[in-house]
Amino acid sequence: MADKTFVCLSKSKKNNDFCVAGKIIHRHDEGIDVGEWIRPVNESGAITRYDSIYVNSIDSQSLDIITAIFTEPTPDKFQTENYLIDETQYWKKEGVYSSHPDSLRLLCDYPETLWINNHQTSSGKFDQVHPDEVEDLNDSLYFIEVGLITFFTSRWEKQKVKVRAEFIYNEVKYNLKVTDHKWLDYFEDKKVGCYTKPNCFVTVSLALEPFTNASGTFHYKLIAEII
Incomplete structure (x- = not known):
């Protein structure tokens, strides 16, 4: 121990x-x-x-x-x-x-890309990785500075709100699902729509369990934290 x-x-x-x-x-x-x-x-x-x-x-x-x-x-x-x-x-x-941003930058990672950018869902941008592609990966977490974030919220009838966030990192635009519980709670009582937040840092995680949808089976990139 x-x-x-x-x-x-x-x-x-x-x-x-x-x-x-x-x-x-x-x-x-x-x-x-x-x-x-x-x-x-x-x-x-x-x-x-x-x-x-x-x-x-x-x-x-x-x-x-x-x-x-x-x-x-x-x-x-x-x-x-x-x-x-x-x-x-x-x-x-x-x-x-x-x-403070200067303190957060001490914690940042600086990957060239967020893992592999070959696949995306119909509502996302470079938000999934094929199981064959993860075999050579050896990490699943990045903390990065992304600046402006645009949130997109949606809801089906009385279900919980769903939140995606879009940002640019190293000149590539990403749109990923948000699992940060604070932001999910924040948007639960808000009108469905589009919101922005400047000067953001995010933790991005690559999910271990693959998920199967109409386009196939993939591991998903998730926004686990937004600061």
């Missing part, structure tokens, strides 16, 4: 649970050193609300600096960041990371 401290950069919806991810940090007198990604998982592969609360029953949040107890790495295909938590131990909040 080992305790690890990380900045939470994603707490997104995963069915009735959460997908949590962040970057390991090491604090010292001169500041912090930013390390690798870590995705806490339990035996079922997700994180429940109970898994991710503090001893005072307060919920953990994005940008919290969290110390948790982990038992072993559990990489799964291209999701190499997965690490099994000790479910008997509460997480500990060490503080809150600054949301």
Whole structure:
């Protein structure tokens, strides 16, 4: 077992649970050193609300600096960041990371593209990856600066609102499904339509489980966090 401290950069919806991810940090007198990604998982592969609360029953949040107890790495295909938590131990909040753009840039990744840009759904842009293409991938998380985001919301009858977000990264336009629970909750009571937000940073995740639709079977790129 080992305790690890990380900045939470994603707490997104995963069915009735959460997908949590962040970057390991090491604090010292001169500041912090930013390390690798870590995705806490339990035996079922997700994180429940109970898994991710503090001893005072307060919920953990994005940008919290969290110390948790982990038992072993559990990489799964291209999701190499997965690490099994000790479910008997509460997480500990060490503080809150600054949301100032200069501080967030210290956490950023700078991939040339968001994995492989060969496929897209009818409503998205470069939002899916074919199972054959993921065989050579060895990561599933990026934290990037994207600037302006355009949200597109939709709803079918009395179902929950669905949210997509469009942005440009390295001169490529992406349109991806949003699973950030804060933004889903925010738009739940809003009129369906188009909204914009400037100066954004996002965590993008590549889903482990493929999904089959009319165009075939694909892994989906998801916006797990918007700051």
